[in-house]
Amino acid sequence: MSNITLRDISKALNISVSTVSRALTDSHEIGEETKKLVLAYAKEHNYVPNRMARSLKVGKTKSIGVVICSIDNSFVAQMLDGIDQACNDNGYQIIIMQSKESYEQEKACINLLYASGVDGIMISPSYQTTDFSHLTELQQQGFPVVLFDRITNELDAHKIAANNFKGAYEATQHLISKGCKRIAHLNSKSNLALTIERFEGYKQALIDAQLSYKEELVKFCNTSDAENIDVNIAKAMDHLLRQQPDAIFTTTDMLSTKALAYLNQNGYRVPEDIILLGFSNSDLAPLLNPSLSTVHQPSREIGQLAAKTLIQLVKGKDLGPAETTLLDTVLHIRKSTSK
Structure with a gap:
């Protein structure tokens, strides 16, 4: 070369x-x-x-940091594809780091990216994160930060995510239209907005259909503990199934696929015995047994818009007060709800 x-x-x-x-x-x-x-x-x-030599002269490295929970699922991979496209189009490089759902690791990622001289950071916070001071401290120095996918009201920043409330509402509405009256809800345990919004969307759909909300049909599962994820999900599924639901609505890629695996392994026929619908962008959803009905999120568009927003901030563009942009989801109906 x-x-x-x-x-x-x-x-x-x-x-x-x-x-x-x-x-x-x-x-x-x-x-x-x-x-x-x-x-x-x-x-x-x-x-x-020479990136570093140029950055010493102009004060920019033409690089941005990206912090995600994990790179090992298709939803995140699709968001990263959108980020990469937007950065390539604008002449920026990306440095990707994983928090692995750990708050401490997330802080270490942020510190390392900042020290390496990136021009801005976009982050999808970990499920463990409840204190956002490591990000507000950067903002106080005038450093650009954008939240994407997993957003929070604890940080005043530009945020891009899916319309989780609407997606969950439409998913629950679909289950109600199939005649389901005891709809269980399996969610991740976190303080992030997506967890709350998907739960609220589920609950509102029940209320609007004049179906009573039953606390015993809802389970918030700890998915941030990598070593015990399977055990935690199995316990949550066991609890929900004892309540004899006629449908289960799961709210993440991991919960959706693992819930289907649990049902198959324990002799439940989907959708004959129980209907299952999840939030999932997995390319495997149509290939599962049975094919999984899902709320599909505009993952690539989320990543692309978040990257474009950050690049504009890095360039000094005045975007006005911090805004939250919610992109619409799409309900994909497959065999798991075709009772």
Whole structure:
């Protein structure tokens, strides 16, 4: 791989180093013909800019940090695809770190990204996170922070997420339309807005259909403890099934797929014995046995819009007061609710 410098390009094209530098940064001071000439030569000879040297001069690294819970599920992968696309389109690099649902690890990720010189951070907080001071401290220094997917009212920042209330409401409404009257609700245990909104959407749909809300049909499960996830979900499912529900509405990718596996392993026929509907962006949902009805979230769009918002903040654009943008979900009906 060639390691040519600005000076090499300058000599080859017989123009000044400063002209080459300005051409590569699309400066208005340089004519279009010169820009084309410099860019073509740089591309042909695989010129790679020195990020750190440039950042010392202009105060920017053209990189942003992304903190997510885990990279091992399709919903997060789809969001990252949207983030990557938006960053590529705008000439930014991304550094991705995982909190693994740990508050302490999340703080360590934030500290490392900030120390590495990223221009801004976008974060989907861990389920353990209840204290957001590590983010407010950055904001107080004028550092751009954007929340995506998992948002909270504890932080005054631009936020992009799915319309979780509406998605849960429509999912529960669908189960009611299938004749279900004892609808169980399996949710993750956290203080994040998505947990509360999905629960509230479920509850409101019951109220609007004049079905009484029953506390024993709701279970909030600890999914932040990686070593005991299967045990915790099994205990939650066992409790709910003892209440003899005719349907279960699960609220995350993990809960949805593991609940279906639990039902299959314990002799329950879906949808003959019990109906199941979940929040899931897994590509496996149509391939499961039976295929799983799901609330599909606009994952790629969430990532893309969050990245565009952060890049605008990094560039110093005045976006006005912090806003929360909620994107609509889509209900995908498959065999698990086709009773």
